[in-house]
Amino acid sequence: xxxxxxxxxxxxxxxxxxxxxxxxxxxxxxxxxxxxxxxxxxxxxxxxxxxxxxxxxxxxxxxxxxxxxxxxxxxxxxxxxxxxxxxxxxxxxxxxxxxxxxxxxxxxxxxxxxxxxxxxxxxxxxxxxxxxxxxxxxxxxxxxxxxxxxxxxxxxxxxxxxxxxxxxxxxxxxxxxxxxxxxxxxxxxxxxxxxxxxxxxxxxxxxxxxxxxxxxxxxxxxxxxxxxxxxxxxxxxxxxx
Numbered sequence: 001x002x003x004x005x006x007x008x009x010x011x012x013x014x015x016x017x018x019x020x021x022x023x024x025x026x027x028x029x030x031x032x033x034x035x036x037x038x039x040x041x042x043x044x045x046x047x048x049x050x051x052x053x054x055x056x057x058x059x060x061x062x063x064x065x066x067x068x069x070x071x072x073x074x075x076x077x078x079x080x081x082x083x084x085x086x087x088x089x090x091x092x093x094x095x096x097x098x099x100x101x102x103x104x105x106x107x108x109x110x111x112x113x114x115x116x117x118x119x120x121x122x123x124x125x126x127x128x129x130x131x132x133x134x135x136x137x138x139x140x141x142x143x144x145x146x147x148x149x150x151x152x153x154x155x156x157x158x159x160x161x162x163x164x165x166x167x168x169x170x171x172x173x174x175x176x177x178x179x180x181x182x183x184x185x186x187x188x189x190x191x192x193x194x195x196x197x198x199x200x201x202x203x204x205x206x207x208x209x210x211x212x213x214x215x216x217x218x219x220x221x222x223x224x225x226x227x228x229x230x231x232x233x234x235x236x237x238x239x240x241x
Contacts, residue, residue, distance in 0.1 A: 013106035013181060014051065014064075015074050020103040021136055022047030022075040024096075026082020032144065036083060042140055043079030048072070049136030054111050054128045060118050097196060098189075104157065105188025108133040108164035109181045113172065122169045129165030133188075134158050152204065156195035159202065164188025 025046030029039040048065045055063035065071040081087075087096075111132025115125040134150050134157065141148040150158040164184045171180025194200065 011070075013110045013185060015070060017103040017107035017110070017133075018047040018051075018071055018074045019078050020099050021107075022078025023082050023087065024100065025136075025140055026079045027087050028140070028144070029079075030082060030086070036079075039079045039083045040076060042143075043082070044072070044075045045140045045143060046136045047075035047078055049139040050107060050111070050132040050134065051136075053135045053139075054114070054132045057128060057131070058115065058118055058120075097193065101160075101189035101192035102185065104133045104161055104192055105164045105185035105190075108161040108188050109168045109184035112165040112168040112184070113177060113181060116169065116172050116177075122173070125169050126162060126165040129168065130158060130161040133161035133164070152202070154201065155192075156200050156202065157192060160188050160191040160195065163191055 022043035025042035025044075026039050028046075029042045032038070034042070048071060051065050051071070052063045055061075055065070061067075108129040110129075112125040112129030114132075115128040116122075120128075138148040138150065164187055167187045168177075168180045168184035171177065171183060
């Protein structure tokens with residue numbers, strides 16, 4: 001019974017992520033002024049890309065997206081929704097970030113759980129959970145000849161997937177895989193939303209580069225000494241030696 005409950009929870013989370021990401025792929029297809037084939041292609045890449053990469057790396061048979069008809073149908077349904085309904089405006093800007101965050105958390109949790117179910121270790125589970133969550137978006141952006149958004153300049157996204165995957169691993173190790181799916185989804189989604197609200201981003205390389213940090217401190221110290229000498233010059237009438 002527990003195994004059946006876990007399997008059902010896994011499929012619900014996985015298909016939820018497929019639908020929401022497929023809709024996003026369709027929204028981007030509309031912005032790029034693509035035809036129905038373009039809508040379907042971006043929806044499939046966005047909705048199924050991460051899972052296909054994960055299952056290919058796991059090497060345990062044909063990827064689930066190709067053996068379970070619900071996955072492809074769900075991705076195409078997302079493309080159809082985005083093609084028929086012009087998804088934009090105030091309500092979209094308010095609702096979509098929440099849906100997208102939940103999809104990321106759900107996919108990271110589902111990907112990590114599937115990896116653990118095949119006997120791989122915790123590090124592999126975190127890696128493949130993250131790939132499941134962000135892989136489809138990366139493939140989509142590459143096809144559109146854009147730099148993938150997770151590579152920098154945006155608020156925490158891939159990092160949130162890493163954290164959600166780690167939460168699932170901890171829960172599974174402690175014997176609560178089903179609860180872990182829910183908690184990991186909520187934690188991943190919450191971190192994405194908090195990062196967007198507060199502008200949390202990973203630092204760029206130059207922000208921590210000694211070539212920039214040390215001279216900056218030296219310049220501040222030099223300016224302080226220069227101001228100190230200027231004050232002494234004004235008081236004593238001659239520069240300090």
